[in-house]
Amino acid sequence: MGSLTRKKTLAVMALSAMIGLLLLPIVVSVPALASGGGAPAGGPPPDVVKKEGGEGDKDKKVEKARDVYYKTEGIVSGLPAPKTGDNAKDYPRYNFESRVLLWFANQQHLYYGSFVLAVPIFCMVIEFMGVMTKDKAMAKKYDQLAYDFIKISLTAYSLTAILGGILIFTFLTLYPAFFGYLSSIFRPVMHIYALMFVAESGTLYIYYYGWDKMKEGFLKWIHLSMSVILNVIGTVLMFLANSWIGFMMSPAGVDEQGRFLGNIWHVIHTALWNPLNVHRILGNMAFGGGVVAAYAAYRFLSSKTDEERAHYDWMGYIAMSLGVAFLIPLPFAGYWLMREVYAYRQQMGITLMGGLLAWLFIIQATMIGILFLSTNYYLWQALGRMRGAERFQRWIKYFVFLLVCGFLVFITPHTMVMTPAELKAMGGQQHPVLGNYGVMSAKNGGINVIITTTVLTFIWYQRGNRVPSVSWSKFGNIFMGVFFFFAYVNIIWLAIYGYFIPANVRVGLSVPQVATTLSCLFFMTALNLSMLKGAKQIGPIEWGKISVRSQYALIMLATAFTWMMGLMGYIRSSVRLFWHVNEIMRDNSPWAYTHTVGFAANMISFNVLFFWISIMFVFWLGTLAAKKAPVEAKAPVPGQAPQPAVGH
Amino acid sequence: MKVLIGSVLGGLVVVLIALLAFGVLPATSLKLVEGYMPMQMLFELGASVAIFAVMSYLLGQGGVQLSRFWQGILFWAYVLLYLKFRVYPPIPFSVRAMYGTVTLIAVFMWVSSNEEDWKKFKQPIMNVLDANTGFHKALRTVYLIALPILLWGFSYSSFLPNLDEPVELRTVHPAPPASTKVHGKTFVLQTSQNPYRVNPEGKYDQEYTNARIVEQAMGRLMKPDANPWDEKAEGYLKYVREGGEIFFQNCHFCHGDNLNGRGLHAFAFNPIPANFTDPGTIAQLQETFIFWRVSKGGIGLPNEGFPWASVMPPWEQHLTTDEIWKVILFEYWHTGYYPRTWD
Known part of the structure; x- marks a missing residue:
């Protein structure tokens, strides 16, 4: 057997092993699922056996109850949710707020979990780009970049597992009654989760260590397939974890007392599970892109040579582009999630967006605005590394105006903070001018204007150093201009029209607004790319010759992502108010109150700070490994390579 | 030129x-x-x-x-x-x-969108910092003295006792409970409906009633075929009229005869009563939310309604359940808004 054939056989075997690992949890769980996940919490307790199960079998008595969400009848298969009291048995404690400890452990685990789930997706995309690129030098660059990413992810992966362990111990030791109940409901899911984690680890190590051995040809495709499997496992892992928080917010599969009714799918597939899944996967990607971009920015700023600067400039650009690609649909996914929350429980929706937590949503809107402003700013700065892009500079101020108008509307609070004297001077709780910006109709208009302007900035960036030379370029430009003009008109008009129609129709108006924005994104980007085929180059891209402000914008982007993630996690969790499991299991600990906005903001900032300090340590470890890498494994000098395929 | x-x-x-x-x-x-x-x-x-x-x-x-x-x-x-x-x-x-x-x-x-502009913007600041001319040197000295004084002033004023009323982070629309009990009957806010929002067949019909509210434009015009004050008006329009009568007997003193929160007694209160013509009040809410707020009044606001700055009486003590539903019907009719629904 030749060496190549042996390699191929080994690669196929590795791939099969991964598929096996992927399927293992499913195979293992089939008997459990078939029987409805077994009988959590030790099966039906003797004291609830009341009703006759069948006419022919009088000895086998079962009690039936109604699902709180699906309204279907099911056989009671578990104990009721425990009624806890403020005592050391239900809530053992240190001389410190247990909730804050749990908050910290949970948030750190989530940060790292998101990072290690997002980075392999990037690797997959970048590796695929490398395989598809015809330019050998570029292909090698992409491959090296993907490898660098996974290397960072590997160290973070261990930390994620450690933090996961800390989280479990924190739950077990500080909230034993609640965790006992949750694990009794999710017993089969938790086992599948654990096995999935094993599969994820195995796949990741094979993927990482097999990189050099599967560099070319058929083997490279096998390697790429492994990344797909790795990401499938990662995504399933996340979906399973989401089912727990989905259950806590919008329980299903249990009766009013919290007794499991035998259908594990109902418990997983709660009202908010799907929107949570979509929102989290997009959020993770945007977050991962931000973190890698910040890493690149940090390395750029500390670079000693032009070559290094060129490489990290390019790396930051790629990471930012990938992150922003997922940031753009993120508000729409968030909108869907909030809509489902409202549909599930009106009071939950009002608590979030009009009541107790409304101010946190204003902070969130501010953070979203900062993300888009930073992105636009970075792209304007990036025009500076292209010769010939100077012609666009004088238009930037109008882009700033559009963005800021959208931003101001987007962040205007419905409930304004004011002194009683100001309230009196205003003549009522709602300001007659600005009050109109405080409702959803205007805010939808604001965010869509921001996103459409970001798309426009990106199209200009693509054109930075090039002039379309296709015969229909004049027509194309006019078409594009008219398209964008009417897109703005449509978005703003619908935002105004929303005030004149019923609320349920108004909610539906977001669909044409989003469709307009996405049309700009997909059709105009595609049109632009086809116009730029064979375009006349009016100057080179000088990688590394970008202002330092651009790199601070990347760091700002990543920090804003991290902060916003902490904020939204807090909002999502605290909307349950004094419930562990909404309307099923009450939180009777001394900490079942909502923190003040100030305390929450400080806590989020602390979490963000801790994450960045620890991830800097991870990055530093990555640089230690890089120093030891053999010379030939390093990428060619990026500054000397032709422009990258993405975005050009 | x-x-x-x-x-x-x-x-x-x-x-x-x-x-x-x-x-x-x-x-x-x-x-x-x-x-x-x-x-x-x-x-x-x-x-x-x-x-x-x-x-x-x-x-x-x-x-x-x-x-x-x-x-x-x-x-x-x-x-x-x-x-x-x-x-x-x-x-x-x-x-x-x-x-x-x-x-x-x-x-x-x-x-700072490009290097050239950024340099131009920074130039006056750099000139003062570099102080290459006598004028800039003098300016730098002035800043050196003025800035600490300015900071001292800020610090001093921040330590002064402040007699202003503190700012209030008031929750205008606190989250309602899942259900509310009025006159011995429990209403689930998610699913309850206004029993008077009906079509000629007597069935709950939001579209029918939506089509008969006042034109929501300047002047707020009545639809020609939907005049609640027509004595022959039946069904929905009759209930609107009855709701209007209740409103003008009980509510308009505070909420105003144009429902804009500027009634006779409005400015005795701070904040003044809710302005129903604002798109941020009843237009944002389900009818059941209004039903709960009207029934329970300011005293029934939940904890998150802090500082409970509302003097609205709990109207369940003065009105019947039917009267409350009718007055809500009138408020939506008059303002030209549609109650929020979830499809």
């Missing part, structure tokens, strides 16, 4: 804002047109940007160039003055602070 036109254009805007700022021209004399106010404000800001851009271009063509530094600073100052003196009623400080910060960021993004 270009310089003259540019100066006149920009000068007009500057003079206008100065007149507003010094109170020579009351803000109300430049009408914010009802129904168009939010867009008018954005339009005015957009027009200012356009005028300043044209002014800058014309002055530049005529050889007079205002430095980027002063362009940025003055534009920011203009927006702050506009928000403070142009928009009425006055915008609370917290919102102006937010807007001012965002505008400052916008100005920074503009002046």
